[in-house]
Amino acid sequence: MKKAVVCYIHFGDGSPDWVVGENCILERDAIRIKNELETNEKVLIVGLDDIEG
Numbered sequence: 667m668k669k670a671v672v673c674y675i676h677f678g679d680g681s682p683d684w685v686v687g688e689n690c691i692l693e694r695d696a697i698r699i700k701n702e703l704e705t706n707e708k709v710l711i712v713g714l715d716d717i718e719g
Contacts, residue, residue: 675699 675696684690691699703712 675691686692700712703709
């Protein structure tokens with residue numbers, strides 16, 4: 667493998683510290699993105715984690 671890219675996708679509930687569309691996305695959108703990435707043969711690992719707060 668010549669290159670590796672790490673991409674963190676944050677999802678939250680829209681509480682004041684996390685503004686959907688600015689610094690996080692909704693959980694349903696995170697799941698959709700995860701599913702799309704899992705079908706890409708160049709992507710090795712996909713995982714989701716929610717925002718503690």
